Amino acid sequence: MAQLCVNTKSASRHVKGAAHGFTPMAPGCEAVIMSSALVEALRAGLPADAVLTDPDVTSSYAHDMASFCDAGAPAVVVLPRTVEQVQHVMRTATALRVPVVPQGARTGLSGGANASxxxxxxSLVKMDRILEISPVDRIAVVEPGVVNATLSRAVAEHGLAYPPDPSSxxxxxxxxxxxxxxxGLCCVKYGVTAEYVLGLDVVLADGRLLRTGRRTAKGVAGYDLTRLFVGSEGSLGIVVRAVLALKPRPPRQLVLAAEFASAAAACDAVCAVMAKGHLPSLLELMDRTTIRAVNSLAHMGLPETTEALLLAAFDTPDPAADLAAVGALCEAAGATQVVPAEDAAxxxxxxxxxxxxxxxxEAVKGTTMIDDVCVPRSRLGDLLDGVERIAEKYALTIGVCAHAGDGNTHPTVCFDAADPDESRRARESFDEIMALGLDLGGTITGEHGVGVLKKEWLARELGPVGVEMQRAVKAAFDPHHLLNPGKLF
Amino acid sequence: MAQLCVNTKSASRHVKGAAHGFTPMAPGCEAVIMSSALVEALRAGLPADAVLTDPDVTSSYAHDMASFCDAGAPAVVVLPRTVEQVQHVMRTATALRVPVVPQGARTGLSGGANASxxxxxxSLVKMDRILEISPVDRIAVVEPGVVNATLSRAVAEHGLAYPPDPSSxxxxxxxxxxxxxxxGLCCVKYGVTAEYVLGLDVVLADGRLLRTGRRTAKGVAGYDLTRLFVGSEGSLGIVVRAVLALKPRPPRQLVLAAEFASAAAACDAVCAVMAKGHLPSLLELMDRTTIRAVNSLAHMGLPETTEALLLAAFDTPDPAADLAAVGALCEAAGATQVVPAEDAAxxxxxxxxxxxxxxxxEAVKGTTMIDDVCVPRSRLGDLLDGVERIAEKYALTIGVCAHAGDGNTHPTVCFDAADPDESRRARESFDEIMALGLDLGGTITGEHGVGVLKKEWLARELGPVGVEMQRAVKAAFDPHHLLNPGKLF
Known part of the structure; x- marks a missing residue:
C-alpha cells in the first residue's frame, strides 16, 4: 500500500524511507496512507463531486442532532447517486477494512448517524428520486434520500397518504x-415506519445487492429480512431502494383539547379512551412545563394553570361525534375544561x-436531552409520576410531551451545558428515567433508536441472551464489523 | 451410549457384542440405540404422559394437511406443558444432535410441520393458556397452543378483536x-399475523430462552427479532409465549355480492375499489369453477352462469353507504348483477x-393442490387469465378463489391422485402457476408458507444473495441445523 502514499506530502517522505527499510513509520502515518488509498479507490468508481475530503466540509457530516454523543472525524464523505456507486463504496470499504457510516438528513436524536x-x-441524500407511485397497488417505490414531506405531498396528489410523520x-x-x-404523531392509529416497508434493496457490507420482501400486499416467502433492516440503524447494510405501503388519504382530522388538574387524571382519560375502543388519529399529552415553554417561545396562550393538556384527534367520517364521546370520557376522568376545535384551522x-x-x-436552558421511553399505556401515569420525582431529586426542569395513546413519552431534560454539575445531573436523571421505563415493563426507545446514546441501556433491556442473538445477526450480515461501528452494542 | 440400548430388545443383543468388539453393528441398530437414549433423556424432564413412542400414535403426528409433501417417521412425540419442559427437550435434542419438528394443530398447507x-x-397443543387480556393496553399474552377461535372469542368478551382469521x-x-x-379473509383491511405479534418468548435450539420485542405499542430497541421468528416455520426456535396486539372489536360487517361475465371485469372492479381509497373489511373473488363446486357440495344456489363472483364487505359506521359506492364501481366495471346483503344473516x-x-x-376430484400465489393487485387479471390458460394446457380443473383485495390467489388444482398422469400434470401446472406469479412481480406464497412444498421455488424467488443471507440467519440461530430440517431451503 506504500506506493499509494504519494498523494500525501507529509506521509510520503516517511514511506519512501520505510520502503528501503531504514526510517521508522512516523505516528499517524499509517492512517494518512490508508486515507489516501481509500480516497483514491473511492474516486475510481464515483464522480469527482461525490467525494468530499476537505476537513472543513467533512466535519459538518460528523454528527446528528443528539446531545451527549461522541462523534469522530470522517476520513471522507461520499454522496453516491446510484446503487452501483453505493456498491463500489462498500466493496472498497470491505477491501480496505474501513468503517462506513450511512447517513440521511442527520435529524436523528440518538447519535446513530455520528461519524467514527x-x-x-x-450520505444518501442525493439518491432522492420517487421512482413510482401506484394508487391501485397502494405502493410507492423510492430512493432513500427522498424527504418524508416530499413523499407525503407527492402521494397526496394521488389521494394517498404515507402516514409515518416524525416531527422532523x-x-x-x-x-x-x-x-x-x-x-410520529399518527402512530396511535397508523403505526410506525416498520409497518409501511414492504421490500428493500440493500447493499451489503461486501457490496452485494440484496433484495428483500415484495411489492405485494402479502407475502411470507422465507425469513422477514425486510423488517430486520428496519430500525437496524445502518448496521446491517445500506438501503438503496424501498417499496412502501400507502394508505388512502384520510379525511382532515378535527382536534379536541382537554385540560386536567393533574397528570394522573389526564393519563386516566387516555386509558379510558383506549379501553372504550376509540381509534383517535392522534392522542398527545403536554405537561405544565411543556405548556409554559411553548407559551414562552410562541405566545400561544395555552392555559398555564393546568397541569396537563391532552390533545385528541379523529379523521373519521364523523369526527365531531367521536370527539364528543372522547370529551365525555375526559370529563369523567376529571378534565377541568374540554374544548373541541371548531374547524381545521x-x-x-x-x-x-x-x-x-x-x-x-430546548429554549428553556439552551440544551436538552430528549428521552423516548415507551411504557404500556396502562403505566403511563406511573411513568409521569416517576419523572416528576426524578426532576425533584436532581433539581432539574424536565418537561414531558408524549404520544400518550401509545404510551410513548419524551421526558426532556432541560439544562445548561456550560454547567458541569447540572450536566452531570441531567445525564443521571436521563438514565434514571430509562430505568423507570424498564421497571414499568417498557422500552428505552419507542421511536428514536439506540445509536450511541443508549447502547449501554440496550443490553439492560435485551438481557444477555438477547444481546448474544443480536450480535449473531450482526455478524451474519457484517462479519468485519464495518457498518456503523460503535452503535447499538 | 451403548448401555442405554437395554430398553430395546432387538438392539441390545447386537450392542452387547459390539461392546466386546466381536459382533458388527446390525444395520439400523444405531438409530434404535439413539432413539432409546433419546427417549430416556427426554423422559428425565417430562411427565410420563408427555412422551409418546408408540409408532401407531406417533405416526399420526407425521404430517400436516398439504398434498405431495414427504413426511418421515418421528422417533418420539413430546407434548410439553411448560417453558422449562420445552427447554429440556431442546437441550436434549442439541446434546444428542437429534432434529426437532415443532407442531401446532397441523392444519398447514405446505408440509411445514411434517416430521422427518x-x-x-x-407438539405445542398442550400449552394452551391465555395468560392475560388487557383492554387498556390492547394486548393478549398467550401460550402457543391456544386455538385462534378460542382467543378471538375470549377477547370479544372484552370488546376486542384478534383479526387474523385463517380458514382453519x-x-x-x-x-x-x-x-x-x-x-385470512380480513387481511385487506387488518393485515396478517405478523402485524399483531409484539413480542415473543422463544426457546432456542440449545435450550436457552430468548425474549424478543415488547408489550408496548411502540419500540425500536435493537433488531426486530420478533418479526424474524414470525413466518420462520419453526426453523429458528420454538415460540412458547406471545404478546399479541388487539384491535377494538369492529361493528358487524355487511356484505355485497357482485356477479361478472368475465374474471377480467371482476379484477377491474377490484382495482377500481382499491384505487378509489375504499377500505373494505373483505374483498374476495370466486371463479366459476369454485362457484359450481360450492353449489355441488352445499346446494347454496350461487349463480352458475356467472364467470366470477366478488364479495365485498364493510365494517364501517355506515356499511350500507360504502357498499352502495362499491356496488356502483362494480357496475361501472361491468357487473351483471350487484346484490347487497340486507342484514347480518x-x-x-x-x-x-x-x-x-x-x-x-377438494370434493371435485378427491385431491387438490392449493396454491397461494400473491401478485400486485394491478396484475390480478393477468394471473387469473394465465391460470385459465394453464388449466387448458394441462387439461385440468383449476378453481380459483382469492383474497382479491390483496392480490392473494388460491388457484386450486383438482385431480385424481390415483391417476399418475393426472397427478404429474397437476404438479406441473402447480409449478407453472408459481412461475407465472413470479413473472407478474408476485410471490410464491402470500400466507401459507414454504414448508416442503415450495422450497425449490423459494430459491427462485429470493435469488442467490437472498438465499445466502437467509441461510446465514438460520446458521446464527441454529448452527447444528436441528430445527425443522428440510423445510424452507
Whole structure:
C-alpha cells in the first residue's frame, strides 16, 4: 500500500524511507496512507463531486442532532447517486477494512448517524428520486434520500397518504426513517415506519445487492429480512431502494383539547379512551412545563394553570361525534375544561403547539436531552409520576410531551451545558428515567433508536441472551464489523 | 451410549457384542440405540404422559394437511406443558444432535410441520393458556397452543378483536399462525399475523430462552427479532409465549355480492375499489369453477352462469353507504348483477359460500393442490387469465378463489391422485402457476408458507444473495441445523 502514499506530502517522505527499510513509520502515518488509498479507490468508481475530503466540509457530516454523543472525524464523505456507486463504496470499504457510516438528513436524536474516526460517511441524500407511485397497488417505490414531506405531498396528489410523520418530517429522509423505524404523531392509529416497508434493496457490507420482501400486499416467502433492516440503524447494510405501503388519504382530522388538574387524571382519560375502543388519529399529552415553554417561545396562550393538556384527534367520517364521546370520557376522568376545535384551522393551531414542544423546551436552558421511553399505556401515569420525582431529586426542569395513546413519552431534560454539575445531573436523571421505563415493563426507545446514546441501556433491556442473538445477526450480515461501528452494542 | 440400548430388545443383543468388539453393528441398530437414549433423556424432564413412542400414535403426528409433501417417521412425540419442559427437550435434542419438528394443530398447507425420520416432534397443543387480556393496553399474552377461535372469542368478551382469521381458525393454533405468518379473509383491511405479534418468548435450539420485542405499542430497541421468528416455520426456535396486539372489536360487517361475465371485469372492479381509497373489511373473488363446486357440495344456489363472483364487505359506521359506492364501481366495471346483503344473516350466508370453497374444490376430484400465489393487485387479471390458460394446457380443473383485495390467489388444482398422469400434470401446472406469479412481480406464497412444498421455488424467488443471507440467519440461530430440517431451503 506504500506506493499509494504519494498523494500525501507529509506521509510520503516517511514511506519512501520505510520502503528501503531504514526510517521508522512516523505516528499517524499509517492512517494518512490508508486515507489516501481509500480516497483514491473511492474516486475510481464515483464522480469527482461525490467525494468530499476537505476537513472543513467533512466535519459538518460528523454528527446528528443528539446531545451527549461522541462523534469522530470522517476520513471522507461520499454522496453516491446510484446503487452501483453505493456498491463500489462498500466493496472498497470491505477491501480496505474501513468503517462506513450511512447517513440521511442527520435529524436523528440518538447519535446513530455520528461519524467514527477515519470512517467513510455515505450520505444518501442525493439518491432522492420517487421512482413510482401506484394508487391501485397502494405502493410507492423510492430512493432513500427522498424527504418524508416530499413523499407525503407527492402521494397526496394521488389521494394517498404515507402516514409515518416524525416531527422532523420536513427534513428527514425515508432512508433515515427506515434506519430508525421512526414514529410520529399518527402512530396511535397508523403505526410506525416498520409497518409501511414492504421490500428493500440493500447493499451489503461486501457490496452485494440484496433484495428483500415484495411489492405485494402479502407475502411470507422465507425469513422477514425486510423488517430486520428496519430500525437496524445502518448496521446491517445500506438501503438503496424501498417499496412502501400507502394508505388512502384520510379525511382532515378535527382536534379536541382537554385540560386536567393533574397528570394522573389526564393519563386516566387516555386509558379510558383506549379501553372504550376509540381509534383517535392522534392522542398527545403536554405537561405544565411543556405548556409554559411553548407559551414562552410562541405566545400561544395555552392555559398555564393546568397541569396537563391532552390533545385528541379523529379523521373519521364523523369526527365531531367521536370527539364528543372522547370529551365525555375526559370529563369523567376529571378534565377541568374540554374544548373541541371548531374547524381545521383551530385544529392546526392546537397541533402547532404540540409540534413546537421540543423546540420550546430546548429554549428553556439552551440544551436538552430528549428521552423516548415507551411504557404500556396502562403505566403511563406511573411513568409521569416517576419523572416528576426524578426532576425533584436532581433539581432539574424536565418537561414531558408524549404520544400518550401509545404510551410513548419524551421526558426532556432541560439544562445548561456550560454547567458541569447540572450536566452531570441531567445525564443521571436521563438514565434514571430509562430505568423507570424498564421497571414499568417498557422500552428505552419507542421511536428514536439506540445509536450511541443508549447502547449501554440496550443490553439492560435485551438481557444477555438477547444481546448474544443480536450480535449473531450482526455478524451474519457484517462479519468485519464495518457498518456503523460503535452503535447499538 | 451403548448401555442405554437395554430398553430395546432387538438392539441390545447386537450392542452387547459390539461392546466386546466381536459382533458388527446390525444395520439400523444405531438409530434404535439413539432413539432409546433419546427417549430416556427426554423422559428425565417430562411427565410420563408427555412422551409418546408408540409408532401407531406417533405416526399420526407425521404430517400436516398439504398434498405431495414427504413426511418421515418421528422417533418420539413430546407434548410439553411448560417453558422449562420445552427447554429440556431442546437441550436434549442439541446434546444428542437429534432434529426437532415443532407442531401446532397441523392444519398447514405446505408440509411445514411434517416430521422427518427419527425426529422429535414437539407438539405445542398442550400449552394452551391465555395468560392475560388487557383492554387498556390492547394486548393478549398467550401460550402457543391456544386455538385462534378460542382467543378471538375470549377477547370479544372484552370488546376486542384478534383479526387474523385463517380458514382453519376453529382448529389452528396461534403458535402455528406465528410459524407461517397466517393471513385470512380480513387481511385487506387488518393485515396478517405478523402485524399483531409484539413480542415473543422463544426457546432456542440449545435450550436457552430468548425474549424478543415488547408489550408496548411502540419500540425500536435493537433488531426486530420478533418479526424474524414470525413466518420462520419453526426453523429458528420454538415460540412458547406471545404478546399479541388487539384491535377494538369492529361493528358487524355487511356484505355485497357482485356477479361478472368475465374474471377480467371482476379484477377491474377490484382495482377500481382499491384505487378509489375504499377500505373494505373483505374483498374476495370466486371463479366459476369454485362457484359450481360450492353449489355441488352445499346446494347454496350461487349463480352458475356467472364467470366470477366478488364479495365485498364493510365494517364501517355506515356499511350500507360504502357498499352502495362499491356496488356502483362494480357496475361501472361491468357487473351483471350487484346484490347487497340486507342484514347480518344474509351476509353470513355469502361468507359461508366463500369459506366452503376449498372443501368444495377438494370434493371435485378427491385431491387438490392449493396454491397461494400473491401478485400486485394491478396484475390480478393477468394471473387469473394465465391460470385459465394453464388449466387448458394441462387439461385440468383449476378453481380459483382469492383474497382479491390483496392480490392473494388460491388457484386450486383438482385431480385424481390415483391417476399418475393426472397427478404429474397437476404438479406441473402447480409449478407453472408459481412461475407465472413470479413473472407478474408476485410471490410464491402470500400466507401459507414454504414448508416442503415450495422450497425449490423459494430459491427462485429470493435469488442467490437472498438465499445466502437467509441461510446465514438460520446458521446464527441454529448452527447444528436441528430445527425443522428440510423445510424452507
Amino acid at each position: 474516526d477515519g470512517c467513510v460517511v455515505v 418530517w420536513e427534513m428527514c429522509t425515508i432512508g433515515g426513517n427506515i434506519g430508525t423505524a421512526s414514529g 383551530e385544529s392546526e393551531l392546537l397541533l402547532q403547539a404540540r409540534r413546537l414542544s421540543l423546540t420550546a423546551l | 425420520d427419527g425426529c422429535v416432534v414437539v 381458525w376453529e382448529m389452528c393454533t396461534i403458535g402455528g399462525n406465528i410459524g407461517t405468518a397466517s393471513g 344474509e351476509s353470513e350466508l355469502l361468507l359461508q359460500a366463500r369459506r366452503l370453497s376449498l372443501t368444495a374444490l
